[in-house]
Amino acid sequence: QVWCWSQSCSSSVLQHSQQLKGAARLSPAPCRWNSGLPVNIGVLFVPQQEAWVVERMGKFHRILEPGLNFLIPFLDRIRYVQSLKEIVINVPEQSAVTLDNVTLQIDGVLYLRVMDPYKASYGVEDPEYAVTQLAQTTMRSELGKLSLDRVFRERESLNASIVDAINQASDCWGIRCLRYEIKDIHVPPRVKESMQMQVEAERRKRATVLESEGTRESAINVAEGQKQAQILASEAEKAEQINKAAGREANAMLVKARAKAEAIQLLAAALSQQHGSAAASLSVAEQYVNAFSKIAKDSNTVLLPANTGDVTNMVAQALGIYTTLTKPQTVKSQDETPPAHEEPQPASMEMLKAEQGSSS
Numbered sequence: 001q002v003w004c005w006s007q008s009c010s011s012s013v014l015q016h017s018q019q020l021k022g023a024a025r026l027s028p029a030p031c032r033w034n035s036g037l038p039v040n041i042g043v044l045f046v047p048q049q050e051a052w053v054v055e056r057m058g059k060f061h062r063i064l065e066p067g068l069n070f071l072i073p074f075l076d077r078i079r080y081v082q083s084l085k086e087i088v089i090n091v092p093e094q095s096a097v098t099l100d101n102v103t104l105q106i107d108g109v110l111y112l113r114v115m116d117p118y119k120a121s122y123g124v125e126d127p128e129y130a131v132t133q134l135a136q137t138t139m140r141s142e143l144g145k146l147s148l149d150r151v152f153r154e155r156e157s158l159n160a161s162i163v164d165a166i167n168q169a170s171d172c173w174g175i176r177c178l179r180y181e182i183k184d185i186h187v188p189p190r191v192k193e194s195m196q197m198q199v200e201a202e203r204r205k206r207a208t209v210l211e212s213e214g215t216r217e218s219a220i221n222v223a224e225g226q227k228q229a230q231i232l233a234s235e236a237e238k239a240e241q242i243n244k245a246a247g248r249e250a251n252a253m254l255v256k257a258r259a260k261a262e263a264i265q266l267l268a269a270a271l272s273q274q275h276g277s278a279a280a281s282l283s284v285a286e287q288y289v290n291a292f293s294k295i296a297k298d299s300n301t302v303l304l305p306a307n308t309g310d311v312t313n314m315v316a317q318a319l320g321i322y323t324t325l326t327k328p329q330t331v332k333s334q335d336e337t338p339p340a341h342e343e344p345q346p347a348s349m350e351m352l353k354a355e356q357g358s359s360s
Contacts, residue, residue: 038078044069051117053080063117080121086178087112089128091135093184096143098151104143105186110135110166111178119174127173131166135180138165148191155182 038044038052045068046052052064056076064078093107112131114120124130142161143151151158159180166177187195270279 037081040071040073040076040078042071042073044071044078049084051082051084051114052078053082053117053121055079060118060122080117082114082117082120084114084117087114087128089132091132091139093186094136094140096140098143098146098148100147102148102191103188104148104151105184106139106143106182107184108135108139108162108180108182110180113176113178114174115176116174119172121174123173127170127175130173131170131175131177134166134169135162138162148187151185158182 044052044064046064046066048066050066052069054061054064054071054076056072060079061076089110089112091108091110093105096104096106098104110131112128114127120127139162142158142165146154146158159182162180163177166180170177
């Protein structure tokens with residue numbers, strides 16, 4: 001019966017202590033109450049992940065391990081109960097001023113674990129409250145070193161700095177800060193509007209830059225396409241001209257040359273016949289008259305010789321040039337062929353003058 005009574009008492013005491021500890025965890029600054037500690041009845045069962053600090057006649061005696069433990073009633077007393085689990089503490093919202101004089105409202109979450117129950121019991125009166133206050137002060141000091149833009153970019157480095165500062169101070173308290181996380185950062189409304197305008201301006205700038213780069217790339221592509229098109233067109237025109245020169249135009253030039261040669265041969269044969277000189281004189285006179293009729297049709301300014309109307313003189317000059325050019329060939333032909341029956345020169349001259357008069 002004593003055994004059952006002690007076991008029931010210990011279980012009730014444990015439940016009461018756990019309820020008190022749960023209520024303490026919910027509060028921002030938990031307090032410790034000695035009235036909620038387990039009562040020493042000689043035989044105690046310590047739950048897992050808990051450490052009970054025992055004092056004997058007011059002096060530290062030992063730390064009970066999880067499981068079955070025996071104590072001397074009235075001499076041994078359970079002074080502190082430490083939880084070895086990871087503890088989550090909400091850091092209350094506080095105001096901090098950044099390097100560029102912007103006031104922020106910031107809060108966070110702190111993750112702790114008791115590493116040494118002895119130091120956690122005798123090193124500080126309330127370790128959780130002490131760590132919470134240290135986190136708040138460290139947060140304010142670290143935020144004062146950063147500008148507003150860096151606060152949002154370097155949240156991880158800010159969390160790491162706060163954890164290092166807490167661990168340096170809480171080493172003698174037997175508590176280890178595992179991590180610190182910033183939950184919310186509240187910016188003043190005007191600063192928030194300015195940040196929104198800055199973001200919009202930055203996005204418009206990026207859109208303008210991207211649009212200009214696209215226009216530039218488009219213009220370069222169009223210029224490259226036009227360049228390639230002109231090169232290909234010039235090469236095609238060159239090949240076409242080469243083909244024309246090698247084909248149709250060459251044949252045309254040959255045909256023209258042959259036709260011209262045949263015409264010259266026919267003209268020479270006609271001039272060598274009887275009365276050929278008279279026919280040549282007639283042709284020259286007709287060409288002169290046709291050319292004279294076209295004067296002043298294309299332009300009002302015309303340069304004319306002094307004896308423009310003297311057709312006979314102009315025909316005589318043309319025949320004189322022709323006679324001079326054909327004289328060596330005539331002499332050579334006379335040396336090779338026997339002399340033929342010549343007509344009297346005065347008759348031919350009279351016929352030429354008569355033809356010139358009729359044409360005039």
